[in-house]
Amino acid sequence: xxxxxxxxxxxxIIQTEERVDSANAQTFYQELESAIDSEDRAxxxxxxxxxxxxxxxxxxxxxxARKLQQQNAKFAIxxxxxxxxxxxxxxxxxxxxxxxxxxxEAVAAVNG
Amino acid sequence: MTDKAEAYRILVVxxxxxxxxxxxxxxxxxxxxxxxxxxxxxNGVEALQKLEQDTDIDMVLSDINMPQMDGLSLLERIPxxxxxTRSVIISAYGDMKNIRSAMxxxxxxxxxxxLDFDDLRVTIERTxxxxxxxxxxxxxxxxxxxxENELDVASKMxxxxxxxxxxxxxxxEVFGNMTPAREVGGDFFDIFNLENGCIGLAIADVSxxxxxxxxxxxxxxxxxxxxxxxxxxxGRVLQEVNDLLYDDNDAMMFVTVLxxxxxxATRELTYANGGHNLPxxxxxxxxxxxxxxxxxxxxxxxxxxxxxxxxxxxAPGDTVVLYxxxxxxxxxxxxxxxxxxxxxxxxxxxxGDCRTAVEAVFDAxxxxxxxxxxxxxxxxxxxxxx
Numbered sequence: 001x002x003x004x005x006x007x008x009x010x011x012x013i014i015q016t017e018e019r020v021d022s023a024n025a026q027t028f029y030q031e032l033e034s035a036i037d038s039e040d041r042a043x044x045x046x047x048x049x050x051x052x053x054x055x056x057x058x059x060x061x062x063x064x065a066r067k068l069q070q071q072n073a074k075f076a077i078x079x080x081x082x083x084x085x086x087x088x089x090x091x092x093x094x095x096x097x098x099x100x101x102x103x104x105e106a107v108a109a110v111n112g
Numbered sequence: 113m114t115d116k117a118e119a120y121r122i123l124v125v126x127x128x129x130x131x132x133x134x135x136x137x138x139x140x141x142x143x144x145x146x147x148x149x150x151x152x153x154x155n156g157v158e159a160l161q162k163l164e165q166d167t168d169i170d171m172v173l174s175d176i177n178m179p180q181m182d183g184l185s186l187l188e189r190i191p192x193x194x195x196x197t198r199s200v201i202i203s204a205y206g207d208m209k210n211i212r213s214a215m216x217x218x219x220x221x222x223x224x225x226x227l228d229f230d231d232l233r234v235t236i237e238r239t240x241x242x243x244x245x246x247x248x249x250x251x252x253x254x255x256x257x258x259x260e261n262e263l264d265v266a267s268k269m270x271x272x273x274x275x276x277x278x279x280x281x282x283x284x285e286v287f288g289n290m291t292p293a294r295e296v297g298g299d300f301f302d303i304f305n306l307e308n309g310c311i312g313l314a315i316a317d318v319s320x321x322x323x324x325x326x327x328x329x330x331x332x333x334x335x336x337x338x339x340x341x342x343x344x345x346x347g348r349v350l351q352e353v354n355d356l357l358y359d360d361n362d363a364m365m366f367v368t369v370l371x372x373x374x375x376x377a378t379r380e381l382t383y384a385n386g387g388h389n390l391p392x393x394x395x396x397x398x399x400x401x402x403x404x405x406x407x408x409x410x411x412x413x414x415x416x417x418x419x420x421x422x423x424x425x426x427a428p429g430d431t432v433v434l435y436x437x438x439x440x441x442x443x444x445x446x447x448x449x450x451x452x453x454x455x456x457x458x459x460x461x462x463x464g465d466c467r468t469a470v471e472a473v474f475d476a477x478x479x480x481x482x483x484x485x486x487x488x489x490x491x492x493x494x495x496x497x498x
Contacts, residue, residue: 022293022320022487022488023487025320054487054488055298055317055318055319055320056320058319058366059319059320059365059366062364062366062413063364066364083441083449090368090388090389090437091368091387091409091410092386092387092407092408092409092410093387095414
């Protein structure tokens with residue numbers, strides 16, 4: 001599960017790739033752990049290239065969200081595709097995680 | 113799995129003198145066939161003495177309120193004296209406070225008063241299956257400490273909590289099945305007999321894998337059962353379970369649950385949804401519909417989460433099909449998803465009975481997936497109104 005990480009004027013932008021299922025969720029978690037700095041205050045996860053996420057993957061997103069909350073960072077996700085969007089809607093997670101339709105909107109939200 | 117060369121020994125702890133003759137009478141077949149042996153104690157102190165002297169005891173079935181030492185104090189002492197046992201508590205109907213305390217002190221399950229011996233038999237069977245799985249795991253853990261083995265333990269725990277008996281009455285029938293993925297998922301389902309002939313149906317999917325997820329699954333299932341028999345409204349049941357799971361959930365595990373109560377007297381199905389896939393209802397004419405959605409998030413992550421409930425009135429011949437995302441998200445070799453459309457497409461005519469409906473779902477998913485590996489547990493539970 002390779003992720004792509006960029007820092008753009010104070011915002012950490014994480015691109016997620018392909019699929020996150022129970023087989024690679026742990027790797028995903030570790031990659032996020034090392035990508036996120038304790039000084040980060042604004043983090044966006046762009047899911048445009050993510051085609052599938054299982055419940056194990058959702059849990060990693062939640063753990064990340066909680067960790068960022070503890071370090072007083074703002075966190076948003078964006079650009080969810082069909083199936084991934086459905087998973088967030090069915091599970092009700094769209095009510096606890098800040099979701100935006102584009103990366104620009106998400107970046108604005110975490111810097112607001 | 114409860115096959116064992118010698119009989120399982122069960123210690124019954126209760127201060128009421130009627131309990132001993134009642135248990136011996138109602139469980140006489142299992143005693144005569146050599147499946148179970150029962151020993152009795154009147155209170156916690158006596159129970160501990162018995163456990164110290166008789167190291168072959170496999171299971172403790174204990175009342176809560178007793179003189180000298182009560183059931184909750186007994187539970188705390190059992191791990192020191194007899195670590196290789198499982199305990200089941202006898203509680204008052206709907207007494208969540210004591211049930212919760214008992215679970216925190218390591219009880220595996222509970223039954224309610226007055227004792228329903230059919231339920232007790234099923235509970236004993238499940239408890240001993242779980243014990244057998246742990247014993248096997250424990251002995252293989254000594255042999256090899258591999259990840260595969262840990263998954264094997266979790267998988268056995270998962271199998272041991274599934275119902276093995278399905279109710280059939282003049283008014284309705286129920287059937288369910290689960291095919292676990294090689295890498296353990298966390299699906300389970302359960303069926304509860306409630307007051308006034310009502311029946312509770314739960315289907316759930318726990319996030320994550322391995323032993324921590326399996327333990328979370330055990331907790332979810334027990335809390336669900338406890339709340340289901342104490343509260344009538346599915347919405348309140350999910351709310352209570354969510355609150356209980358939310359406490360001490362630093363690992364951010366969660367469980368999606370669809371919980372429904374069917375009342376055969378009115379043919380009304382009342383349900384609440386905690387972030388789970390919505391059931392499909394197949395009507396007698398072969399048409400089908402997805403049940404209307406209700407608000408609710410997966411359980412364990414949102415403090416004070418609320419769960420809306422809704423009701424539908426079933427018609428004779430309706431089959432309600434509950435399932436997990438292992439069905440809709442199964443993929444084929446071309447990486448296409450099975451999806452809702454294919455699920456609904458299975459039912460072009462009313463299934464003859466529940467087993468047929470459930471098997472039709474498994475067959476369709478298996479035909480679709482072909483050689484593609486199964487990533488998640490596949491679970492399906494059906495209720496048919498007669």
